[in-house]
Amino acid sequence: xxxxxxxxxxxxxxxxxxxxxxxxxxxxxxxxxxxxxxxxxxxxxxxxxxxxxxxxxxxxxxxxxxxxxxxxxxxxxxxxxxxxxxxxxxxxxxxxxxxxxxxxxxxxxxxxxxxxxxxxxxxxxxxxxxxxxxxxxxxxxxxxxxxxxxxxxxxxxxxxxxxxxxxxxxxxxxxxxxxxxxxxxxxxxxxxxxxxxxxxxxxxxxxxxxxxxxxxxxxxxxxxxxxxxxxxxxxxxxxxxxxxxxxxxxxxxxxxxxxxxxxxxxxxxxxxxxxxxxxxxxxxxxxxxxxxxxxxxxxxxxxxxxxxxxxxxxxxxxxxxxxxxxxx
Amino acid sequence: xxxxxxxxxxxxxxxxxxxxxxxxxxxxxxxxxxxxxxxxxxxxxxxxxxxxxxxxxxxxxxxxxxxxxxxxxxxxxxxxxxxxxxxxxxxxxxxxxxxxxxxxxxxxxxxxxxxxxxxxxxxxxxxxxxxxxxxxxxxxxxxxxxxxxxxxxxxxxxxxxxxxxxxxxxxxxxxxxxxxxxxxxxxxxxxxxxxxxxxxxxxxxxxxxxxxxxxxxxxxxxxxxxxxxxxxxxxxxxxxxxxxxxxxxxxxxxxxxxxxxxxxxxxxxxxxxxxxxxxxxxxxxxxxxxxxxxxxxxxxxxxxxxxxxxxxxxxxxxxxxxxxxxxxxxxxxxxx
Numbered sequence: 001x002x003x004x005x006x007x008x009x010x011x012x013x014x015x016x017x018x019x020x021x022x023x024x025x026x027x028x029x030x031x032x033x034x035x036x037x038x039x040x041x042x043x044x045x046x047x048x049x050x051x052x053x054x055x056x057x058x059x060x061x062x063x064x065x066x067x068x069x070x071x072x073x074x075x076x077x078x079x080x081x082x083x084x085x086x087x088x089x090x091x092x093x094x095x096x097x098x099x100x101x102x103x104x105x106x107x108x109x110x111x112x113x114x115x116x117x118x119x120x121x122x123x124x125x126x127x128x129x130x131x132x133x134x135x136x137x138x139x140x141x142x143x144x145x146x147x148x149x150x151x152x153x154x155x156x157x158x159x160x161x162x163x164x165x166x167x168x169x170x171x172x173x174x175x176x177x178x179x180x181x182x183x184x185x186x187x188x189x190x191x192x193x194x195x196x197x198x199x200x201x202x203x204x205x206x207x208x209x210x211x212x213x214x215x216x217x218x219x220x221x222x223x224x225x226x227x228x229x230x231x232x233x234x235x236x237x238x239x240x241x242x243x244x245x246x247x248x249x250x251x252x253x254x255x256x257x258x259x260x261x262x263x264x265x266x267x268x269x270x271x272x273x274x275x276x277x278x279x280x281x282x283x284x285x286x287x288x289x290x291x292x293x294x295x296x297x298x299x300x301x302x303x304x305x306x307x308x309x310x311x312x313x314x315x316x317x318x319x320x321x322x323x324x325x326x327x328x
Numbered sequence: 329x330x331x332x333x334x335x336x337x338x339x340x341x342x343x344x345x346x347x348x349x350x351x352x353x354x355x356x357x358x359x360x361x362x363x364x365x366x367x368x369x370x371x372x373x374x375x376x377x378x379x380x381x382x383x384x385x386x387x388x389x390x391x392x393x394x395x396x397x398x399x400x401x402x403x404x405x406x407x408x409x410x411x412x413x414x415x416x417x418x419x420x421x422x423x424x425x426x427x428x429x430x431x432x433x434x435x436x437x438x439x440x441x442x443x444x445x446x447x448x449x450x451x452x453x454x455x456x457x458x459x460x461x462x463x464x465x466x467x468x469x470x471x472x473x474x475x476x477x478x479x480x481x482x483x484x485x486x487x488x489x490x491x492x493x494x495x496x497x498x499x500x501x502x503x504x505x506x507x508x509x510x511x512x513x514x515x516x517x518x519x520x521x522x523x524x525x526x527x528x529x530x531x532x533x534x535x536x537x538x539x540x541x542x543x544x545x546x547x548x549x550x551x552x553x554x555x556x557x558x559x560x561x562x563x564x565x566x567x568x569x570x571x572x573x574x575x576x577x578x579x580x581x582x583x584x585x586x587x588x589x590x591x592x593x594x595x596x597x598x599x600x601x602x603x604x605x606x607x608x609x610x611x612x613x614x615x616x617x618x619x620x621x622x623x624x625x626x627x628x629x630x631x632x633x634x635x636x637x638x639x640x641x642x643x644x645x646x647x648x649x650x651x652x653x654x655x656x657x658x659x660x661x662x663x664x
Contacts, residue, residue, distance in 0.1 A: 066400065100433045111435040116399065117428060124424050127392020134393050135400035138353060138378060145396070157416075161389035168384060322434045323468050325492035 004081030004113045011059035011079070014284055015293075017216050018275045020058075021051040022294055024075045025272060026301040027084050028247070031074075031091065034305060035251065039092045044105040047075035049246035052271035053178050054079035054148070056219025056241075060227055061146060066114045066132035068125030069148040071106035072178075072245075073118035076148055081113040084304035089311055095318075096311035102318060123158030125149060126175065130162050133173035133236075144172040144230040146223075152183025154197050163238065167204040172230035174223065175238045178213065180245045185257055198240035206238050213243030214269045217278065243271075329511055335504040337478040338367040338443070340512060341485035342405060346375050349403060352489060353379040355390055356407030356443075364409060365445055365504050387417035391442065395425035395494075398440040403489055410456045411444040411498060414463060425494045426469030440495070441488040446474075447500040447539055447587060448635055454623035457631075459538070459588045461564050464496055465597070471495040471520050472565040474538035478508040480562055483518030491520060500538045523568035525575065529555030532581040532645060535572055535598055537561040539635075540585040546638035547585075547645065554649055556583075564594055572598060573605050580611035583645055585636055586618040590657070593618050612652050617644050620659040633658075 010016035028048040034040055047054065050072075058079035061067065069076040077087050082098050090097030091105045099109050099117065109117040116132075119125040129147035136143040153159050154177060166173050177197050181188050189195070201208035207229060211222040219241060226237035244266040248255035255263075279285035285293075320327075332340065345352045354368065354375075360382045362369035372380045383390040387408060394406040408414055414421070425438040448457040464472050471493060475481035481499065488495035510516060518524075526541065531554040536544040541560045548556045557575040561567055576582045582602045584595035599614040617636050625631055640658065647655040 066396075068396075099431055102433065103431045107431050109432050109435070111432060116396075116436065117431040119424070121419055121423055124392070124419055127389045127420055128396035128399070128424060130389065131393035131396020131398070131404075132400050133396075135397040135402045138397070138402065139400075158388050158392070158419075161384070161386035162392070165384050165386055165389040165393065169381075318433075322430045322432075324429065324471075325437065 002083065004083065004110050005063055007083065008058065008063060008081035008113055011055065014279050017055050017059055018272070018279060019293055019297060020055050020079055021216065021272050021275060022297045023084065023301065024051045024054065024078050026298050027078060027087060028074060030301055030305060034088070034092065039309065041093060042104055043250045043252065044091060045072040045250050046247040047072050047245060049266065049271070050178055050180060050213065050243045051075055052216040052219055052275065053176070053213045053241045053243055056216045057146060057148065057176060057223050059220050060223045061114070062143070063113045064143050066116060066129065066143065066145040067148065068116050068129040069118045070122070070125065070150060071118055071120045072150065073108050074105070077108040077110065077115060077118070080110065080115050082108060082110045082115065084301050085307050086110065088304055089308045092308050093313060094308055094311040095314045096308060100318060101314040123149070123153050123156035126158050126162040129173055130166050130171055133166070133171035134169065136172055142231045144174060144227055146174045146176060148176045148178060150183065151177055151179040151181065151188050151197055152191070153177070154200055155192060163201070163204040163206060166236040167206050170235035172233070173236045174226045174230060175236065177238070177240045178243055179240050180243050182245070182249065184249045185253060187257065196240065198238055201238035206236055208238045210240045210242065213241030214271045214274050216271060216275050329509050331507055332478050332510050333504065334478045334481050334506050335365055335367045337482040337510050338485060338499065339369055339371060340510070341482045342368065342371060343374065344512065345486055345489040346371070346379060351401060352403045352405065353381065354405045354407065355381045355383055355394060357383055357385055357409050359407055363407060365501060367499065367504065368407070387413050388420060391417040392420035392424065394440050394442070395420050395438055398425070398438040399428055399436045403439045405441040405443060405489060408442055408444040411446040411460045412455050412458060414444065414460065418463065421470065421494060422464070422467045426467055429469060429493065437492050438494050439492045441497060442494065443497045443499055445501045446498040447502055448624045448631060449502040449539070451626060451628060451631060453626045457624040459498060461498065461588065461594055462592050465565060465594060469493060470565060471563065472498065473520060473563045474498045474500065475562070476503065476538050476541040476560050478506065478510045479516065480518055480560070482510050482512060483516050484520065484562060486517045487520045495520065498538065502539055518562065521563050521566050521568060523562055523571040524560045525557060525571065526560050527556065527558045529557050529579070531555055531579060531649060532583055533557045533559060533572065533575040533579045534583045534585060535559045535561060536585045537564060538587065540587050543636055543638050543641055544585045547641035550638060550642050551646065554645065567598065569601055573602070576602055576606055577609065580609060582610070582614040583648065584614065584616045585641055586616065587635060588619060589621045590616070590618040591621050612648055613654055615644070615648050615654045617641055620657065
């Protein structure tokens, strides 16, 4: 199997980024099927519609940088380089999963590409990312930390405490809000009195930017300048990527609260179509190679599911391993 | 061997670890000025502001930053000024840091030490006087120590910083000013998970930790018709079952002295283990001497009454030995 690092390298080209976004979409769309077949326990939180944000971020970071992400993390994990087998294996609780089947959908990780176990508690990843940034600063390395979270996180204490501290400490960190307009089942305007969440940076005298989250190139550019700013020792940034999730909050949510027509409007700016259109226009892609690419990705994901389903569950030993440094 | 106060033993242990490992750094509120209990006094002068870091009053942010920095290979020592302040930050330790080793199958570990002032007796009122060990018990992935003397403060704190997992060090604020002889350096380090038998006797095993070690000692010393093995547990998570059971096997009686409230106290755990392990060998039922199920009062006489005193512990044990039954706690006769 290709290593996570090698997969990460593929994001250097526009075509590679489109391919990864197609893969994320295919993985997210496959989950309903494997769920219906009884292979998925608990819950899942899909990120289809938000692919450009994850891929844009991953295409800029170095594997030595650290990423924290919420439980809506399938896309970030795949983008950073975790294989479909690693993500789907984890979702199915198999030993082939990126956390050995011990974490599930909400806890994906891969230390080789800097992905800490994804966070199932809103806001929890921000202080930890700040700590990773502090470690980089104390070690005088030029690594950065990047925290990915949703619009709902901007209303929890951890967000405010961490932004304040990161600003005071001038930490090399990038806070990325994936503003998909809904905090769980609640529309942003019902929970938050401002519409541009990036404005929260003003209270912390922090650099801010709003970016089109449906455009992978725009995300890349925005993250890139924030990362350069942080690596140069200038401190943190808050970036708000305006995006939309095409599915409900979690598996249990049919998303009946959306305004009629809203989903269709956003689908007109599907990040996969936006990226493909640009590549078609520049001549890097033709309609037929696009169809081939889609077919290849789909068959790879299907194969990944086969591999996952033939993989074992973790052994009983795993239950008591890695609880603490020395067994008790 | 040097005579020092417990708070100086904290500073000494921190200084020695800062000296021996460049990855160690300190973080907390006002620690550069020595902290409210002067436990970090003199460290900023010696190690500078990159290793003795003052934070905003944002426990969640800086405790979590400790977790993140530890996961990246640093050895942070975070100070939570009063243990109650964990309440606004607990997620970062109990739900995040405690589980990274497990979730990452060992790829990430969290060598984080968290020091917090705890305990009653100095009139800080109910929101600054608790022990709160119960917030951490039953949570996998964490160790918890409660030193009782300058030596155990020095030795356990150094072990905590060297541990590859999160360790909570509850520093009893009433003990900060106590003096004692301290062996520093490697010889002074006390392993986590090991109890210390501080006196030998024949009639009863008294298990204590932190402040109650002194209560138990004073109680036993005031009595001549019985003698006790007194065990300073030192580490509460994981507690030293072997040392306790060995002593109970010898004396046949177990008394546990706890500073915290009766319900949910750590003594229930010790008592339950003794009943399960020593069934049939116990001459009396295990007996817990604790504080009542009430918040800690401010008024001096009441706070002193709230805590188990040496006299109360001595009378409870004498009655247990005389009747073979657990005496009722004082508050059962005190309710109106």
